[in-house]
Amino acid sequence: MLRDPAKTAAGVPPPLSIRNMTVAYDRRAAVDDVSLTIRNGRLVAVVGPNGAGKSSLIRGVLGLVSASGTAEAFGRPVDAVRDRIAYVPQRAAVDWDFPASALDVVTMGLYRRAGWFRPITRSHKDRARAALAEVGMADFAARPIGALSGGQQQRVFFARALVQDADLLFLDEPFAGVDAVTEQIVFSKLKALRDDGKTIIVVHHDLDTVTDHFDDAVLLNKRLVASGPVDDVLTPDNLAIAYGGRLAKALAAVR
Amino acid sequence: MPHELLAALFFQGGYNTAVVIIGAAALGAAGGAVGVFAMLRGRALVADAISHATLPGVALGFMAAYFLGYSGRSLFVLLGGAALSAAAAVFSINAIRRHTRLKEDAAVASVLGVFFGLGIALLSIVQGLPTAGQAGLDAFLLGSTAGIRLIDAAALAAAAVLTLLSLALVFKELRVAAFDPVYAQAHGLRPERADAILLVLVLIAVVLGLRTVGLVLAVALLVIAPAAARFWSDRLGIIVLVAAGLGASGAWLGASLSAAFSNLPAGATIVLVLFVLFVLSFIAGAARGVVPRYLRRMNGAVAP
Numbered sequence: 001m002l003r004d005p006a007k008t009a010a011g012v013p014p015p016l017s018i019r020n021m022t023v024a025y026d027r028r029a030a031v032d033d034v035s036l037t038i039r040n041g042r043l044v045a046v047v048g049p050n051g052a053g054k055s056s057l058i059r060g061v062l063g064l065v066s067a068s069g070t071a072e073a074f075g076r077p078v079d080a081v082r083d084r085i086a087y088v089p090q091r092a093a094v095d096w097d098f099p100a101s102a103l104d105v106v107t108m109g110l111y112r113r114a115g116w117f118r119p120i121t122r123s124h125k126d127r128a129r130a131a132l133a134e135v136g137m138a139d140f141a142a143r144p145i146g147a148l149s150g151g152q153q154q155r156v157f158f159a160r161a162l163v164q165d166a167d168l169l170f171l172d173e174p175f176a177g178v179d180a181v182t183e184q185i186v187f188s189k190l191k192a193l194r195d196d197g198k199t200i201i202v203v204h205h206d207l208d209t210v211t212d213h214f215d216d217a218v219l220l221n222k223r224l225v226a227s228g229p230v231d232d233v234l235t236p237d238n239l240a241i242a243y244g245g246r247l248a249k250a251l252a253a254v255r
Numbered sequence: 256m257p258h259e260l261l262a263a264l265f266f267q268g269g270y271n272t273a274v275v276i277i278g279a280a281a282l283g284a285a286g287g288a289v290g291v292f293a294m295l296r297g298r299a300l301v302a303d304a305i306s307h308a309t310l311p312g313v314a315l316g317f318m319a320a321y322f323l324g325y326s327g328r329s330l331f332v333l334l335g336g337a338a339l340s341a342a343a344a345v346f347s348i349n350a351i352r353r354h355t356r357l358k359e360d361a362a363v364a365s366v367l368g369v370f371f372g373l374g375i376a377l378l379s380i381v382q383g384l385p386t387a388g389q390a391g392l393d394a395f396l397l398g399s400t401a402g403i404r405l406i407d408a409a410a411l412a413a414a415a416v417l418t419l420l421s422l423a424l425v426f427k428e429l430r431v432a433a434f435d436p437v438y439a440q441a442h443g444l445r446p447e448r449a450d451a452i453l454l455v456l457v458l459i460a461v462v463l464g465l466r467t468v469g470l471v472l473a474v475a476l477l478v479i480a481p482a483a484a485r486f487w488s489d490r491l492g493i494i495v496l497v498a499a500g501l502g503a504s505g506a507w508l509g510a511s512l513s514a515a516f517s518n519l520p521a522g523a524t525i526v527l528v529l530f531v532l533f534v535l536s537f538i539a540g541a542a543r544g545v546v547p548r549y550l551r552r553m554n555g556a557v558a559p
Contacts (some may be wrong), residue, residue, distance in 0.1 A: 083443065087442065100434055100491060104491070
């Protein structure tokens with residue numbers, strides 16, 4: 001009998017397995033027939049040129065845009081395991097004038113656990129405060145979210161994902177336009193989570209830092225170019241396929 | 256006249272008037288509180304379409320009651336019709352949005368115009384019926400505190416209080432759907448359900464306010480008090496309470512004025528009082544008002 005390729009050697013289903021995923025906007029494909037499997041307990045960078053469909057792939061997996069193909073997390077449809085998945089969207093997507101404090105935003109990560117029609121309790125708020133403290137934002141709990149700097153806002157959204165205590169985390173461009181302190185705090189938390197056995201998938205725009213921080217990489221240019229350990233993926237040949245010849249040579253030289 | 260206003264304000268203008276005014280205050284509170292979420296979710300225009308789309312239902316409700324032999328004066332037959340045609344308008348808006356590439360505001364404005372036009376046409380037919388004169392259908396256009404039966408006013412007030420309680424139950428679901436719908440969907444919080452609940456609450460608030468405020472100005476009840484409340488706080492819970500309080504005071508004052516000066520239409524009076532409250536909030540609102548902000552800057556505090 002053929003072994004299911006989605007199963008790892010131990011027979012445990014992988015944290016994420018994507019089969020033939022295509023995402024199209026107005027009949028133009030942003031993600032074209034991508035299949036891949038993410039290994040457990042890895043810090044994974046999704047990289048590729050602008051317009052390569054990195055964010056669209058994540059949104060397709062999470063069912064935020066209509067997509068064909070399937071995505072399974074821990075061997076089950078994503079919709080059935082949303083309580084084990086956390087998502088940090090791109091920062092620009094919300095209404096910054098909304099009347100919400102940093103603590104309010106983090107507490108939203110516990111709404112699902114609290115359940116419909118049920119109020120947020122003191123212990124929920126305590127957990128949210130603890131998550132804010134973990135990202136160095138304890139003193140900003142009462143601040144309106146719109147009054148924080150870009151990096152501080154990003155840390156608040158990251159804390160909202162932390163408080164969910166998820167096993168699989170998606171972060172969409174978390175380091176775009178943030179300060180060095182935020183970048184350092186988020187990376188060290190991501191590594192700690194990875195060491196705890198969580199799987200983290202990060203849409204990342206900065207090829208230079210992939211080798212330093214990530215275990216695995218997914219290289220995308222609408223189609224999948226390569227996926228696996230960083231050093232196997234970011235080869236000059238693969239980069240040439242993803243980015244086109246000349247740019248790839250320049251990138252390889254930098255590395 | 257001043258003593259008549261004072262009498263109305265302090266519920267001395269007769270038992271009936273007192274109940275109607277208390278009922279109006281309850282509606283104002285419900286409209287203000289629901290309106291905060293409608294405003295934050297960008298649904299103000301949809302609320303306007305809902306209120307205008309009640310007119311065909313009011314007219315059809317009256318016709319149905321007339322031909323079935325009722326007097327056509329039963330308020331709840333008319334409000335039932337209003338709710339049904341408003342719901343039909345919401346479905347039309349959603350269908351247009353799903354099946355065409357029209358922008359939402361175009362879909363909403365088209366549906367508003369068509370339903371209101373249909374309502375005006377039906378109203379002209381109704382006006383030809385023998386009992387139409389006493390039905391007080393004009394009150395549904397511009398609002399009136401006159402001629403509301405005691406039991407109806409009490410029922411409206413009770414329904415408004417129930418609306419406020421339901422809002423409290425779904426507070427956090429509405430909050431996350433309005434603030435970050437993409438995250439809510441990814442986290443499995445079903446923001447589309449929260450949106451549907453919000454539309455139902457908006458529809459209920461509008462329909463309950465129809466007789467007192469009138470359908471042309473019903474949306475003002477849902478928008479002005481929340482917009483004014485935004486000047487007072489950066490905390491959602493407090494904004495909702497302030498909006499409910501401002502809505503209640505505006506409706507109470509406006510309905511009292513309308514009861515005391517019998518040719519003032521209630522809807523217009525309530526909206527004008529709410530506007531005065533808005534201007535006061537704009538000037539003095541603790542969080543974003545002009546004067547407190549100026550004072551903070553003078554004291555060298557960092558603007559939040």
